[in-house]
Amino acid sequence: MKPIAVVAGGSAGIGRATVEALLARGYRVAVLARGQDRLDQMRAELGADLWTRSADVSDAAQVEAAADAIVADWGAPEVWINNAMLTSFSSFAEVDDAEFRKITDTTYLGTVNGCRAALRVMETGRIVNVGSGLAYTSVPMQAAYCGAKHAIEGFTQALRIEIARGRRDITLGMVQLPAVNTPQFDWARNRLDAKPQPAPPIFQPEVAAEAILRAVETGAREVLVGRSVLKLVFANMLFPDVVESQLEKMGVEAQESPQPDFGRDDNLDGPLADYPSKAHGSFDDRAADRGIIVDGDRARKALVFGAAAALLGIGAMLGRASKAGPAEPELHDPDRTDLPWGLDTPDYSRAIADRR
Structure with missing residues (x-):
């Protein structure tokens, strides 16, 4: 019988690339995401080893119901990957309480909800939380997202210790990702002067998916992806004042592409129905399809x-x-x-x- 994996936030970007990588390795994959149209597209494209359910991961009841449905249809999963996120490219002063909470609820509490559901239904296996180099070094114009990624880092460490104390046959790891060419930059809320871009160097989603599968296969505590993440982790640890000084000078500009960005809809309040399910965003010509993937503990x-x-x-x-x-x-x-x-x-x- 094929093993079962769950990908929360799996209908586009890194999640979509991870779903395809899991299927290629012989898993049956259950995908949770808000957008029903993209889920339907995935079912049509990827076949019978795909299970889908529309769910907002910020709502714990929806995640728990989805977990129960997966178990009822297929059985207990061996892998659970928390990948859902939202962001807003905006100064903190421009982000009101409702917008800040929406980003936090999806990016941080969505991960919390996924871990709770996974631990309830899993008997053995791997839980992987998708993080970012921004969990170590924050950037301007994404305060809510950076705060959520920092929160996931702290939460994951605390929960990992509790799992170990409970002698559960489950590992909990985190994958810290670099800037990735995903649809996020096409549909995130944006108040920059131009279309947002992944701050270079940019990597393709398949690099991120390979790192996530590395965490699944090895049970690593933390996986770091790309030299840029190593720089973010260790430079901020050694010289945080210098890092912040440089980000003050160029942290906003690095997130602005040469392209204008006028009057489009965003996905903060709901999925964009007319955007297809795909892994890649709009920066294929600048994205690398290879990057270093290292065990964070060994790197330290x-x-x-x-x-x-x-x-x-x-x-x-x-x-x-x-x-x-x-x-x-x-x-x-x-x-x-x-x-x-x-x-x-x-x-x-x-x-x-x-x-x-």
Whole structure:
């Protein structure tokens, strides 16, 4: 019997790419999403191994009812992936309470609702929460979305510990994604001066789907995708003031494409019925179809042990230099642009030099 996977937020973008990847690996896949038209399209395209249900993940009762229906029709799932999200490209001052709550309820509480339902109906397997590099480093003009991704990170860690204490045969992991070419940038609410874009470098949804499947197959605590996410994680950890200074200068502009964006509808209050189910957005010509996928824990250990080795090496060199008698070496060149954390602009290097 084929294993069963659930993808919440699976009718477009990363969710759609993940559904296709799961089907290719022999799963039966249940998809939850708001838009019935896109779900119907998927059923027609992808066949009998697909189960669909229209559900708003911000409504816990709808998610619980969907979980019960999956079990009744197919049995208990072995995999549950929480991917649904909403955002608004707007300054905080422009986002009222209702809009902020809608984004938070879908992106954060939708994940919470999915985990609760999954833990109730699953006997064994993997739960994967789809996160973002923005769970570590926030950007301007998406305060609600960044806050929700930070909340998912904290919630996931707390729940993972509880699952371990309960000795459940279930793993809970998170996949931190880079900027991805999805329909999000075609249908999200936008108050920028131009059409929003994924802040480069941009990756195709299949890269994200492969990372999610890596988390499913390995049970990793956290998976980091793309060098840009590694930079966001580690640069913000080491030099948060420098990161924020750079984002103050270019964080808004990096999210603006050269394309105008006038008078279109958005998906905040409901799905756009006339937008098809597809994984890719409007930036195929700029999106990479390959990216590094690393275990987050291993990446952190490599950073720590690599830094320790570097310090030991520097200490050894300084020891030899002190015996020979030369002047103390200059360790920071203010004109370097190849900094190890990847913030490859002279402004970062000079800012670090100024801190000495």
